[in-house]
């Protein structure tokens with residue numbers, strides 16, 4: 012079956028970039044991305060490409076080439092479902108905040124709503140693709156809804172998890188390490204559906220990198236990949252604390268172990284803690300799944316990755332307080348960075364949020380500069396925690412659009428995101444504008460220690476005591 016029309020439900024960090032790349036690589040396919048969020052769709056359609064809802068290097072260019080040619084953004088979900096031969100579900104699957112599994116299980120209500128809408132609208136056979144990250148065996152629930160609510164049309168369900176990382180989404184989509192497609196190949200229709208999706212990716216991904224598995228392996232591989240990646244960060248962060256006590260330097264340790272080809276050099280940067288919308292949510296989901304099968308040791312094993320990450324964030328703020336003579340009350344701390352990593356405007360679960368919250372509880376005054384994150388987003392992140400009244404957050408924390416202003420008169424600077432531009436600042440001028448002694452706490456280990464110490468800074472970085 013040759014696919015000519017695709018609909019993607021969910022115009023978020025995954026749906027938007029993924030469909031833009033499919034549209035670019037498959038000019039013969041009409042791709043419509045739909046969402047219930049009207050503002051988001053309007054932003055995707057905005058004439059000024061600087062106003063797209065998501066910042067990703069290279070994305071605006073692809074949208075410019077494809078939008079209104081074979082890539083469309085719309086709020087007319089029914090129409091897009093009706094027209095499409097293949098429907099991607101790319102809606103959010105956050106951690107549940109209520110009821111059974113609260114704080115751990117994935118909340119599947121958005122996925123279920125999608126499935127019900129697809130079932131209600133579809134009048135012809137459809138291939139339904141799970142793009143969202145889902146607990147293993149979700150496809151059976153989706154199938155049950157589609158088959159029981161639907162108009163007697165045939166639905167084939169595939170799992171096609173997304174492995175892109177934010178900040179490098181376009182590159183990851185154009186040159187993926189692998190594409191994973193799970194489907195039921197035991198039936199002719201199932202086989203056809205898998206092949207239809209393979210054919211789409213084969214327009215630009217080498218066949219050897221398109222992996223097909225059964226649905227459950229595919230669903231579970233996504234959770235497993237994120238768990239392994241996050242575990243690496245927690246492992247090196249655990250080592251960073253030992254380094255600080257022993258005189259070892261975590262950068263040197265990372266390099267030394269990364270040269271072992273069995274370990275590999277990537278994803279070994281010690282940090283103030285991993286953030287992002289998925290690592291924590293997906294591990295919690297994995298822990299919940301393990302618990303529901305009574306696999307308590309397995310659950311405890313993976314939960315430790317989160318416990319270590321929380322510890323890393325807390326010990327970063329604790330270190331700031333203890334170094335500043337055990338009090339930050341009334342002291343100004345400048346935050347460089349708020350996003351959970353560089354080259355994205357996404358702040359979900361960013362370590363900066365927890366570090367700021369801890370310091371605000373110690374009555375610090377914080378001034379934040381981030382090149383891509385808006386003031387509204389920063390306040391919304393803090394208010395979401397409900398630690399103190401919103402007004403108090405606004406009084407204690409201000410957001411600057413100029414990093415030099417944020418650092419002026421500060422007692423200390425905390426580097427929370429590894430934005431490249433931080434390395435090139437005029438650090439001498441920043442030093443001169445600060446209170447003395449002038450402290451820097453480098454939560455990403457990106458600044459030049461020697462240069463900063465020569466200027467006069469007291470420089471602290473994660474994973475080193477030298």
Ligand SMILES: NC(=O)C1=CN([C@@H]2O[C@H](COP(=O)(O)OP(=O)(O)OC[C@H]3O[C@@H](n4cnc5c(N)ncnc54)[C@H](O)[C@@H]3O)[C@@H](O)[C@H]2O)C=CC1
Pocket residue numbers: 020021022023024025026045046047048051088101102103104121124125142143144145173174175176177288289
């Ligand atoms: N953010 C990332 O880098 C990655 C995310 N994922 C997974 O992809 C999924 C989506 O993640 P994001 O794109 O980050 O989420 P997001 O929150 O940015 O986007 C989801 C969108 O779905 C829309 N939506 C929800 N229910 C809807 C419905 N019934 N009809 C129409 N639209 C609806 C929301 O309005 C929202 O705009 C999640 O399962 C996530 O775990 C996977 C790989 C990478």
Ligand SMILES: O=C(O)[C@H]1O[C@H](OP(=O)(O)OP(=O)(O)OC[C@H]2O[C@@H](n3ccc(=O)[nH]c3=O)[C@H](O)[C@@H]2O)[C@H](O)[C@@H](O)[C@@H]1O
Pocket residue numbers: 144173174175176177178237240244277278279280281282283284285286287288289290351352
């Ligand atoms: O499912 C998802 O959402 C995605 O989650 C991660 O991607 P992402 O969260 O966008 O970004 P990463 O580059 O993985 O970084 C996650 C966090 O770990 C931190 N990190 C990463 C690497 C490292 O060495 N050290 C470190 O602290 C980053 O700063 C960031 O806060 C995975 O890398 C993607 O493969 C996956 O598709």
